[in-house]
Amino acid sequence: MSMQDMTKEELLREKEKVQGKYDELKALKLKLNMSRGKPGSDQLDISSGILNNISRDDKMVGEDGMDIRNYGVLEGTSECRRLMADMLETTPDKVVVYGNSSLNVMFDTVARSMTHGVLGSTPWMKLDYNVKFLCPVPGYDRHFAVTEFFGIEMINIPMNDDGPDMDMVEELVNNDKAVKGIWCVPKYSNPTGITYSDEVVKRMAALKPAAGDFRIYWDNAYGIHDLYPGEGDKLLNIMDECEKAGNPDMVYVFGSTSKISLAGSGIAALASSKANIEDIKQKLSFQTIGHDKVNQMRHVKFFGDINGMKEHMKKHAALIRPKFETVLESLEENLGGLGICTWTKPRGGYFISFDTLEGCAKRVVGLCAEAGVVLTGAGATYPYGKDPKDTNIRIAPTFPSVDELKQACEVFVTSVKLASLEKLLND
């Protein structure tokens, strides 16, 4: 029975029951964490072979003729560029391989635009107006944190089931020269789990920006991260579409192996047009003499090629699919039909997006915390940490074990019920 249809007496009775349950759970003094998209240790174990698969017995000279242990090779070894190009669905000449963090690549890309502009444009810090970025919401907190750090104004764009509201995106990008970027997680979006439709990708690629230095920040973090291998979502290739639309320079594609090999010791990469890549490489040459090439070669040796990498992803799927299913079953069983919430059922990626009744998300996260279950802070999925309706909660099921998840979900669904009952009784 939907809680929305309950009488005040029924709500009060239900609340008493739920409160009792909550107090029981709280007494267990749990210590669980569903806050961040971290792989579980079982996922790290399947990549342990990468820790030590290069030794003194290996050839130390790569295809570039350089000793992989020494300085140099700014853009990454040829072998690793090829692997990352395949992963990002482009060609090696359009790829720069970085260090262990794609967040760092994105930060650098924004930082460089602030201080040096984009392909010769005025540095954003020297403009006499404030730069703006479009932020599909709910979205990834660390994207928003980067733009906030640089004082960039962020504009919320509603996310639909097929991607951002493109009418609004077109209106803003095509008419406001202060709009210099849009943050996108186009496949298994963080946190909603949806994948941009072909139409959305085509409209994105066909934008006619008022700003020549507008770029799409395409964080394809979950490009091959299917929960149901063989039945994964398909994402249109944005670089191809941009080229077809006459906008070859308009997109930066980011990716990493953080959720493929080892989260803290992976390989990140940037793909973009040759013009962008040349410009970035020239500027990067002031910044470093090159990233860790031994680690690049560990990845090449471990995966062999993109097919090896995709096979490896099936092992991840086998480990985390039961976790997603545990959460989704618990939500369905305990909250289905109550009329107090909705949630997404992603087919890949790392998150489930959950929406409470208006004004309840903070309370739910607070109740969970009191009962020992850490969730991503309510509001984190919005710029400035401000969810205007206070409804969205990001659930990250990958790090805890299935047993821990079952307990955490019990706390979560009980907290959702309690917060919802409080609200319905106060309305």
Place this chain on the structure above:
Amino acid sequence: MSMQDMTKEELLREKEKVQGKYDELKALKLKLNMSRGKPGSDQLDISSGILNNISRDDKMVGEDGMDIRNYGVLEGTSECRRLMADMLETTPDKVVVYGNSSLNVMFDTVARSMTHGVLGSTPWMKLDYNVKFLCPVPGYDRHFAVTEFFGIEMINIPMNDDGPDMDMVEELVNNDKAVKGIWCVPKYSNPTGITYSDEVVKRMAALKPAAGDFRIYWDNAYGIHDLYPGEGDKLLNIMDECEKAGNPDMVYVFGSTSKISLAGSGIAALASSKANIEDIKQKLSFQTIGHDKVNQMRHVKFFGDINGMKEHMKKHAALIRPKFETVLESLEENLGGLGICTWTKPRGGYFISFDTLEGCAKRVVGLCAEAGVVLTGAGATYPYGKDPKDTNIRIAPTFPSVDELKQACEVFVTSVKLASLEKLLND
């Protein structure tokens, strides 16, 4: 006999002889490189054990309680902070461990000052005047490139045998609020090889900068890089001296294991006051989720502690000392007493600094290049690549083998003689 004392006829005869020698050498079509401070492959070999000394059989959880393969631990693992603190002669709470490149740490430190200021000061890009850096010359080209990249005005400071001209440094730093930094390689300086005297370090620490956000950029790249272990130069601890002088926040100390373990796969670190470190960590949290902790633990396991690291440095010394001696012997034997050049005799580090007659450095580098020996570009040791007297050449003896060095030196000394004779004949 000094060439300065030769008659025109003697000079002409000598030139003919030297030209003949040069042509012979050129005909050998050599391909040698003394341009960059890169370790030789024999030096990399002594660290090969670090490539694969962490495996799935090791404990994956460090002292911090975090899985070293996963995300997190922004400031570096406790174990690695301790090692790097010992290397930089400070305490772990004053250290942040970074990725594989100290150049990148320095770049980031300047970049952050441009966009966000220093400990709350106005971002340098928002000032209504141009920021200036003092650059002891000759110095490290990549330092100068970073400041040039950000449009920072660079002021040459003459280097003496005991460090930069401190009268000039004091005059500028204490009176000009636009002076926000000074680049220093205080031990076995790049390229002169000298070590700052205690007095210079004390005067540096006692500066009374007009700018509250002035910092000393103390790149202690060769802190434990003695060629004669046990008889190495001693450098006073700048952080201690700054603290004593009431300037605890005035210095950033940079270092890395690039020339200790593997040049491209080492560990870099920044040491500074707690106030600076807290500020930097807070800002760094927008930039990355953490650096490669597995590589940090490889270093901890490989060296054990600072004593292990220092023992390891003796192996490097044994490999590169003969290379330095080869070059110095060739210079002495072929150019000693000719009155056309001077050079330094460093007791550590990676470079020999060589001075030609005025206006001859470019010509020498050009002659060497024509004969197949690549040197660091003349002028590279000065801001903007402009050596006002065109005299300084940086010799990097570590990368070639001893046999290659002998050949390269033959080309070099012949080129120096030829360029000098040309000059003397034209004067």
